[in-house]
Amino acid sequence: MKKSRLSALLMAAGLLAGANAMAGDMRAAVVSNPCAGCHGTDGASAGEAPVIAGLSRVYLMQTMQNYKNGTRFSTIMGRIAKGYDSGQMNDMAVFYSELPWVDGKQDIDADLAAKGKDLHNSRGCNTCHGANGISPMPAAPRLAGQFADYMVVQMQYYQDPAKPKVPMAMPMQGMLAGLSEDDLKALAAFYASQK
């Protein structure tokens, strides 16, 4: 009973959408689904590669472009991003931005997270990344619920003057200057603990 009503609604949706929309969806899915091998089905990573579902379209698009042109350091994404043109990147950015964010499943040390919260506020990280790691700025990535180990590695890149970084992330080098690895782990634990 419920099913037949659903089918009728779906049929209406399909008829309204038309073939072009369907083709667009399929095109985006075919170019985006291979990412799941490393980033998880629908971008909901099981860790420690970052969750990419539900990130903003702007951030996803810029990040792929930055990896492609080498303005953001990576171990592997630079090699992969060079394989896609901007149309494909846009399809991926739309595809993953429309999927729901899923918090990374990980063990979090509450004491460490509390220390991280203090650093987040005292260092002014909240200026760009919001009160809890969710920023109103579409170009600043969501940190709440992201994998801590991934964030530590990224923060170490930002600390390293030799690693390329995009202009928008240049302040990160100063913000994180002088922080020890333990401090970075504390910050990461705080963001990872947030919803």
Place this chain on the structure above:
Amino acid sequence: MSNIKRRDFVKALGVGTALGAVGFPSISRAGKAKVIVIGGGYGGATCAKYLKRYDSGIDVTLIEKNQNYYSCPFSNEVLGGEKTLDEIKFGYGGLSGHGINVVHDEVVDIDTGGKKVKLKGGATQGYDYLVVSPGIGFKWGAIEGYDEAAAEKMPHAWKAGPQTALLRQQLEAMEDGGVVMLAAPPNPFRCPPGPYERAAQIAHYLKHHKPKSKLIIMDSKDKFSKQGLFMQGYEKFYKGIIEWRSAANDGKVLGVDADEGMVITEFDEFKPAVANIIPPQTAGAIAHKAGLTNDAGWCPVDQKTFESSIAKDVFVIGDSCIAGAMPKSGYSANSQGKVCAAAIATRVNNEKMPDPSYLNTCYSLITPDWGISVAAVYQLDGDAIKGVQGAGGLSPMDASAADRKAESMYARSWFKNITNDIFG
């Protein structure tokens, strides 16, 4: 209406999850086409799952003879002692939960004309579309004396499971000071970096538990995947433990005497404490039986859809197929399974198949903290799968220890994510 709006509409109905990321909502009714997938590994299980994701109305049956799947990726880490066999074991409950009919039986014959498969259990099942993903078969006897019985004494461990357990037991039982001999196969074969990662993993075990022991890679080739990165890693971590003997240096194993424990090359013979013989390979047995192979023993397919060049409505994915520049790897099979699922779903729905996109990333662990990788993005270029120019490639030779460590983290992350993508 834009696709975004349409998707919002679907979400508003509360069925976005049921449909998956993409569906064909106008025609989602059960039983519109029956697809049988043979083989529940990296290729077949992915294809079955993504067929349902692309169109839940397609009737999907997965036929797999084993109750559980043991992953070849990360089976080297079982040999090295970093993982247990249970940690590379996966069941099919997740796929059943997606509405896939999982049948544990073995396909013994395919009637491509009559469009039906015959099962060992006696039943016959008809199909509209058939996906064949049987992995590799071994060329028994290509190394003289190396047959299935010999493999019980000199394991290949190139299909994970009991063979992995056997090789691990032999390594554990070996006395300190013993020689492990690893025979690497000729091209093409499953997982090109695999034998060389295995050498590192076994050497890691030897270094920490049997430090007087050695490992000799006996190679049928003069060069291999990620060679520079592997040799650098061997030099750094396993100097004096790993020796690589190329084909030009009499490395090619021509025969064995499994009862006597002998390994024979053109000019020499050895009696190692443990012999891991990875034999030359071919397409899975059922692909041969069904006549889907060419003279070289692999399955030619349309590179856009993976439909067999030999039989209509039959698709071959994974290690058995010839997929242009793509290596025979778990990631390749996963990626091909998705392309094939999209090709079948669009055909069933009379939609146009979009340009396919394929991806491969292979991580190898030299130590638990030292990872290296090779990656490539592929596209259809004319009628061939080719790597996108300027993309992909190897981890840099001069990467820092921190970067190698990050890659080792992403390697373990890859295993979690891809196995969840396939079996979750």
